Amino acid sequence: MKHFEDQLTQxxxxxxxxxxxALLRQGTQSIPKDIKDxxxxxxxKALSLRKPExxxxxxxxxxxxxxxxxxxxxxxxxxxxxxxxxxxxxxxxIGIAQWQDDSRINDIAEVDAALLxxxxxxxxxxxxxxxxxxxxxxxxxxxxxxxxxxxx
Amino acid sequence: xxxxxxxxxxxxxxxxRAFKQAVxxxxxxxxxxxxxxxxxxxxxxxxxxxxxxxxxxVFTRILQNRIHDWFRRQKVRNTWxxxxxxxxxxxxxxxxxxxxxxxxxxxxxxxxxxGAHKLEKSQLLQALESEISKLPxxxxxxxxxxxxDELSITETAKAxxxxxxxxxxxxxxxxxxxxxxxxxxxxxx
Numbered sequence: 001m002k003h004f005e006d007q008l009t010q011x012x013x014x015x016x017x018x019x020x021x022a023l024l025r026q027g028t029q030s031i032p033k034d035i036k037d038x039x040x041x042x043x044x045k046a047l048s049l050r051k052p053e054x055x056x057x058x059x060x061x062x063x064x065x066x067x068x069x070x071x072x073x074x075x076x077x078x079x080x081x082x083x084x085x086x087x088x089x090x091x092x093x094i095g096i097a098q099w100q101d102d103s104r105i106n107d108i109a110e111v112d113a114a115l116l117x118x119x120x121x122x123x124x125x126x127x128x129x130x131x132x133x134x135x136x137x138x139x140x141x142x143x144x145x146x147x148x149x150x151x152x
Numbered sequence: 153x154x155x156x157x158x159x160x161x162x163x164x165x166x167x168x169r170a171f172k173q174a175v176x177x178x179x180x181x182x183x184x185x186x187x188x189x190x191x192x193x194x195x196x197x198x199x200x201x202x203x204x205x206x207x208x209x210v211f212t213r214i215l216q217n218r219i220h221d222w223f224r225r226q227k228v229r230n231t232w233x234x235x236x237x238x239x240x241x242x243x244x245x246x247x248x249x250x251x252x253x254x255x256x257x258x259x260x261x262x263x264x265x266x267g268a269h270k271l272e273k274s275q276l277l278q279a280l281e282s283e284i285s286k287l288p289x290x291x292x293x294x295x296x297x298x299x300x301d302e303l304s305i306t307e308t309a310k311a312x313x314x315x316x317x318x319x320x321x322x323x324x325x326x327x328x329x330x331x332x333x334x335x336x337x338x339x340x341x
């Protein structure tokens with residue numbers, strides 16, 4: 001036939017395939033009885049190893065939500081696997097920043113409290129004359145050290 | 153979810169076909185029986201809770217994987233046999249022992265000893281089965297899944313882990329080869 005010599009069309013390929021399959025199906029009826037018996041035994045063994053119905057139902061109830069999560073090829077757990085560390089890292093950084101802010105505020109509060117509770121009024125520190133007095137006046141370090149040496 | 157009865161019915165409907173397909177591939181009844189039994193057990197143990205509609209595709213894939221595993225084991229076994237045969241040759245000085253002689257070649261005639269039918273249809277069937285068993289592995293898989301298992305092109309591609317285009321190519325080449333081989337024997341389908 002000519003179509004065997006040339007390339008078969010898709011329709012001819014399908015026709016040939018179906019004809020072959022029909023013939024092959026008939027061929028399964030000629031399988032020897034001992035083979036059929038062994039296949040039957042194999043099937044019974046496979047069915048006996050099937051998980052019991054009750055266990056499967058219980059497992060389904062327990063893992064119901066997880067099954068929904070894990071539907072798909074690899075499941076949502078893969079996504080959670082790399083998102084969770086990122087979330088932890090972000091919350092960690094926010095916590096550290098918060099702790100540093102609190103620490104800075106506490107330091108400033110301590111300085112403010114020291115200034116307010118001191119004998120010298122806070123306005124004095126803004127006075128340039130007072131600052132010059134502290135530097136060059138009788139309370140400066142150089143004078144005090146010279147006083148100490150004289151006294152010795 | 154497939155019930156026990158549905159699973160049993162499914163296995164009953166595919167076991168003989170699966171056996172034949174395994175025989176075409178491995179050319180040994182006992183090995184084919186082991187392969188089919190392993191495939192059925194794995195389906196029941198691991199995938200018995202799948203919906204009944206999914207069982208054909210899953211079983212086909214398991215069966216093909218089992219056949220591939222058998223070929224891998226054979227390859228490893230043959231490698232070791234060849235290795236030890238070579239070692240034995242070194243100890244036997246002057247011996248003309250050929251390690252290849254210890255490897256038994258597959259005998260095509262064994263496949264068809266079961267039938268011994270004289271009718272024209274059975275001869276046709278034998279010729280077809282013989283030619284199918286000679287096909288390259290991928291072509292044979294695609295051809296049988298597509299036409300005997302009646303899987304769609306998409307399902308066949310999924311079971312074979314290849315593209316739909318590859319399935320079409322494999323099927324087309326398998327058909328061309330079979331048609332030509334049968335025509336040489338004076339057979340047309």
